[in-house]
Amino acid sequence: MKLWDKLMCTCRRRSPWLFHMNSGSCNGCDIELVAALTPRYDAEQLGVRLEGSPRHADILVVTGPVTHNSLEAIKTVYGQVFGPKAVVAIGSCPATTNVFIDSRTLDGPLNLHIPVDVFVPGCPPRPDAILQGVVKAAEILAARGNNLAVEPVVMPLVGPGCGADCACVKIAQRAVSEAGHE
Amino acid sequence: MNNFIHSSLVTALARLLIFPGLLFAVPAAWFFLWVERKAVARMQGRIGPPFMQPFFDFVKLLGKNTPARNGVGGALMKAWPLIAVSAAAGAVGLLPVLPARGGFEGDLILLLALLEVPSMCIIAAGFSSRSIFGEIGSAREAVLSVSYNIVFLLAILSIAAAQHTFSLSALALLPPSFLRYLGITAILVCLPAKLHLNPFSLPNAEQEIYSGPLTEYAGPELALWELSHGLEWVAATGLVATLLAPAFAAWWISAPVFVALSFVIVLLLSIVAAATARLQIDTTVRFYWQCTLIFAVLAIATALFARWRG
Numbered sequence: 001m002k003l004w005d006k007l008m009c010t011c012r013r014r015s016p017w018l019f020h021m022n023s024g025s026c027n028g029c030d031i032e033l034v035a036a037l038t039p040r041y042d043a044e045q046l047g048v049r050l051e052g053s054p055r056h057a058d059i060l061v062v063t064g065p066v067t068h069n070s071l072e073a074i075k076t077v078y079g080q081v082f083g084p085k086a087v088v089a090i091g092s093c094p095a096t097t098n099v100f101i102d103s104r105t106l107d108g109p110l111n112l113h114i115p116v117d118v119f120v121p122g123c124p125p126r127p128d129a130i131l132q133g134v135v136k137a138a139e140i141l142a143a144r145g146n147n148l149a150v151e152p153v154v155m156p157l158v159g160p161g162c163g164a165d166c167a168c169v170k171i172a173q174r175a176v177s178e179a180g181h182e
Numbered sequence: 183m184n185n186f187i188h189s190s191l192v193t194a195l196a197r198l199l200i201f202p203g204l205l206f207a208v209p210a211a212w213f214f215l216w217v218e219r220k221a222v223a224r225m226q227g228r229i230g231p232p233f234m235q236p237f238f239d240f241v242k243l244l245g246k247n248t249p250a251r252n253g254v255g256g257a258l259m260k261a262w263p264l265i266a267v268s269a270a271a272g273a274v275g276l277l278p279v280l281p282a283r284g285g286f287e288g289d290l291i292l293l294l295a296l297l298e299v300p301s302m303c304i305i306a307a308g309f310s311s312r313s314i315f316g317e318i319g320s321a322r323e324a325v326l327s328v329s330y331n332i333v334f335l336l337a338i339l340s341i342a343a344a345q346h347t348f349s350l351s352a353l354a355l356l357p358p359s360f361l362r363y364l365g366i367t368a369i370l371v372c373l374p375a376k377l378h379l380n381p382f383s384l385p386n387a388e389q390e391i392y393s394g395p396l397t398e399y400a401g402p403e404l405a406l407w408e409l410s411h412g413l414e415w416v417a418a419t420g421l422v423a424t425l426l427a428p429a430f431a432a433w434w435i436s437a438p439v440f441v442a443l444s445f446v447i448v449l450l451l452s453i454v455a456a457a458t459a460r461l462q463i464d465t466t467v468r469f470y471w472q473c474t475l476i477f478a479v480l481a482i483a484t485a486l487f488a489r490w491r492g
Binding site for chain 1: 219223226227228229230231232234235237238239241242244245246247248249315388389391392393396397398399400401404
């Protein structure tokens with residue numbers, strides 16, 4: 001049984017299937033996510049597949065600052081992804097609502113509504129940062145498995161070249177702490 | 183007599199479970215799925231998935247949760263992938279890879295019927311999922327299957343009719359002829375539609391109707407669908423490989439030749455899939471009814487001519 005669990009852990013780590021959800025994004029991050037699948041970055045090397053149906057997915061990838069209109073859709077789609085699952089927030093918008101902060105049309109940031117495992121900050125983030133975030137999420141997913149009692153690990157993620165004192169790390173950390181207070 | 187039944191039962195079980203049955207067919211199915219993805223990736227200038235990727239996907243899907251399915255509809259939704267996998271595995275087990283080992287008169291008809299079962303299961307699964315995308319996908323699959331099956335069945339049956347036999351091993355042992363290559367060409371033209379590959383990937387058109395009939399499937403059920411798709415690859419390419427392969431008396435030559443030929447066919451189909459875009463439903467139907475029906479007519483005419491002469 002131990003061997004089977006080990007195998008399952010490896011397989012979950014090596015086969016992350018994504019479902020992409022746009023919550024009012026400006027399309028910048030969406031384009032970068034698609035760029036991650038192109039020949040230059042080739043996410044399929046890591047076993048990544050962009051799925052058409054949320055039922056097939058393991059990782060829900062969300063872009064955009066969570067508008068009023070998209071909130072119910074996000075909750076529905078999050079429920080449609082079967083566990084074990086993880087959520088990756090791509091761009092600064094789902095993490096902090098970015099330049100749209102205090103807008104009356106927004107319900108963001110995303111982690112007020114669904115548990116987010118990995119933030120990939122940037123406006124937009126580079127495709128390699130997105131890939132790094134997806135791999136991180138797959139590792140979290142594999143380690144967590146079906147054990148839903150374990151709290152999701154919130155992990156601010158940096159782009160290549162970002163140090164610990166980089167602004168994007170601080171923004172993501174602040175978003176996490178603010179979400180905790182409310 | 184009792185001894186004979188006993189030995190034929192053992193042979194049949196060995197064929198179904200070992201070679202070319204499940205023990206060979208399941209790894210072969212994963213291998214062919216990998217070859218397809220890798221070939222498409224290489225054609226697009228990418229590196230592509232690692233060798234074990236279909237296996238990782240399968241095990242991961244086994245470990246995922248599934249929705250609660252209640253009532254008759256739910257039971258049916260659970261049953262379709264199981265039926266599809268067992269039919270595809272049975273079709274692989276019927277292939278006469280090892281000549282003079284089992285096989286019976288009429289096994290060609292059984293093979294054709296079993297090859298048709300997964301596609302029917304997909305149609306039924308899409309409708310019983312009651313998802314609008316599933317229903318669109320199922321309707322497309324049904325239209326597609328009516329279109330390519332005319333050519334597919336006529337091509338195989340004309341090869342068989344010209345030789346007065348419905349036994350697969352007898353067909354595999356026949357000398358090559360013009361009719362046989364005509365029939366094989368017609369079957370190869372139909373295979374992309376049978377395996378849902380570009381340019382005929384209408385039923386599961388991703389990003390257009392989500393995942394077609396499989397939209398509502400998740401977890402282990404989806405894993406079974408992936409497996410049945412892989413087994414369909416093995417059975418369909420294996421059928422062409424047995425018709426194409428020259429007859430060898432020794433099994434240790436015929437088995438590797440069979441595997442190598444299947445591999446070449448998978449590669450060929452993947453390259454065509456990578457090089458083409460998805461066609462519209464009416465273009466697809468017109469292609470099969472207008473352009474490729476000529477193969478079927480030619481094959482039937484040649485078969486009639488061969489019978490009349492011989």
